[in-house]
Structure formats: C-alpha cells, structure tokens
Amino acid sequence: MRGVTLRQIRVFVAVARHLNFSRAAEMLSLTPPAVTMQIRELETQVGLPLFDREGRNVSLTITGEYFLVYARKILATLKDAEDMVARFKKVETGRIVIGMVSTAQYFVPPLLGHFCKDHPGVEVSLTVGNRQTLLEQLQRNEVDLAVMGRPSRELATRAEPFAAHPLVFVSAPDHPLARLGHVPAQALAGYNFIVREPGSGTRAVLEAYFEKHGLTPHISMEMSGNETIKQAVMANMGVSLLSLHTLGLELSSGRLVVVDVEDTPVLRRWYMVNLLSKILSPPAEAFRYFMLEHAEDYLSQEFGQE
Numbered sequence: 001m002r003g004v005t006l007r008q009i010r011v012f013v014a015v016a017r018h019l020n021f022s023r024a025a026e027m028l029s030l031t032p033p034a035v036t037m038q039i040r041e042l043e044t045q046v047g048l049p050l051f052d053r054e055g056r057n058v059s060l061t062i063t064g065e066y067f068l069v070y071a072r073k074i075l076a077t078l079k080d081a082e083d084m085v086a087r088f089k090k091v092e093t094g095r096i097v098i099g100m101v102s103t104a105q106y107f108v109p110p111l112l113g114h115f116c117k118d119h120p121g122v123e124v125s126l127t128v129g130n131r132q133t134l135l136e137q138l139q140r141n142e143v144d145l146a147v148m149g150r151p152s153r154e155l156a157t158r159a160e161p162f163a164a165h166p167l168v169f170v171s172a173p174d175h176p177l178a179r180l181g182h183v184p185a186q187a188l189a190g191y192n193f194i195v196r197e198p199g200s201g202t203r204a205v206l207e208a209y210f211e212k213h214g215l216t217p218h219i220s221m222e223m224s225g226n227e228t229i230k231q232a233v234m235a236n237m238g239v240s241l242l243s244l245h246t247l248g249l250e251l252s253s254g255r256l257v258v259v260d261v262e263d264t265p266v267l268r269r270w271y272m273v274n275l276l277s278k279i280l281s282p283p284a285e286a287f288r289y290f291m292l293e294h295a296e297d298y299l300s301q302e303f304g305q306e
Helices: 006-018 021-028 032-046 062-092 102-106 108-118 131-139 201-212 226-234 248-253 282-303
Strands: 051-054 057-060 094-100 122-128 145-148 157-171 192-196 218-223 240-243 257-259 266-275
Touching (some): 006 021, 006 032, 006 062, 021 032, 057 062, 062 094, 094 102, 094 108, 094 282, 102 108, 102 240, 108 122, 122 282, 131 145, 131 266, 145 282, 157 226, 157 282, 192 226, 192 240, 201 240, 201 266, 218 226, 226 240
Parallel strands (some): 094 122, 094 145, 192 218
Antiparallel strands (some): 051 057, 145 266, 157 240, 157 266
C-alpha cells in the first residue's frame, strides 16, 4: 500500500462517516466522480473492496471497518503534527476544527467571523452534529474544540461554561396554550410534542423536565434539526422545547410565541469542551479565550437572557 495518499485517506474517512458519496463530496468541496475515483484508487492500492455498494446504499466491508481505525489514527497524528507546527508559527497561522451542536450554529459563526477578522491567517473548519456525535469526534481527535450544552461525564475533558443557555416551550400564536397565560407543567399533558432526536442535548433537557414533573409527553414527531421543528410548530402541528438562541427571527416576527410554563425557562449553560489529553494549538487556544471572553455579551445583546 505504498501508493496510498493522504488525499485518498481523507476521502475514505469522509465517505465512511456519511456512507454517502455525494455528501462526502460536498463536505470535501469535490465532485462525486472525483470522490468515486479516489476510493477506487485506494481500493486498488489496498487490494480489497472497502465499501459494499447496492444501488444508492453504501456500507463498509469488514476490511473497510478495520482500515477506518487506522485511517483515523493517521489523520489524528497528522493533525497533531500541524498543531505542533502552528505552535512554532504562533497564533498568526494554523488550522482549527470546531465542532458544535446544531443549536449553537445560530451564534458560533458570527462570533467566529469576529475572531477571524483579528486572526486572518487562521483557517477554520466547522462541523455540526448532535451531542453524541461531537463526543465521538472529540474522542477520535477529529475536532479541537466543541461547543455544547451538556459536557461528557465519561470522557476526560475540560468543560468551561461561557454563557447562560435558556430553553423555552414554544407554540404557534393561535395554539390553545398560547392564550392561557402562565400555566402549570401539568397543562402540557395531552398536547402533541415535536422533539429532537435521541442523543441531542435539547431532547435530554425535555425528558428531564417531564421526569421532574411526573409527566409523559405525547410525542407526535421526532426531528433531527431545529429548523424543521420550528416549521412544524409554526404550522400548529404541536409544541416544542427549544433553545431561546434559535428563536430570534421567529419571535420578533410573531410567527412563534413563548409559552409561559411553570419552571421555565429551563436554564442551562453553554460550554467550550476539549480533551484534557490534547495540547491545543495557539489558534485553538486563542479561539477558546475569545469565546470565554466575548460570547456571553454577544448572546445577551442578540437574544437577551431571561
């Protein structure tokens, strides 16, 4: 396998992550035929197929599953080498990979824009996933820093709170709950709920709230993104618990309203998380300090804190 290239390994890991050639191509800014060609060349070098392809369905072969373990180790080692070089170059240049839960994409990119104005030589990559996905990426050294609302108790991480994170119940303006004023938690029983997928921090907060109040929500829909949930709630298909930091436009336009429910908003914290075993590069350390210093003021100005 002496002819295997880093480009082929990166393409292989991307396809293995998504199990979809088109999505991997989009992530790598390549065309699907270019991704297919890289995988074919890699399989030629390996001498065995790495993927099973049945129509549009793609899955790893046994060889592919084993090869993925070593491919990730290679990329993680290369990232460590890049970080070492960045420390010699100081903070003016380097690359950061930042992971964030989907709820954080409403405020991390604009904050990152301010950071990049001060550090134009720093290259930044963003990845979005639910909490469980980010923890796996941290463990595999695929991200330097992660922004999430509930850090891990299992991984040895440094988790630093940087801002309050209020979550609220929302409905369409003409939903029955919206006309009742302040209501006890029991008033939520019997209404349809639209919820995030298992593994997301928002879903965990909702389940904890209902457990605290001895309720079992009637889940009518389960969705993997805040935007689709908001659209369903605006269509009066149910009620949802969402981060206040996702609702700026909808609340200001009157398309959604906050339902005034007992023990809400549910207040959590936003955290910057990194593995304790990982030595952060100067650019990553600079972004970490930037978020700890500026994020709370930004969120307060943009969204308010209840």
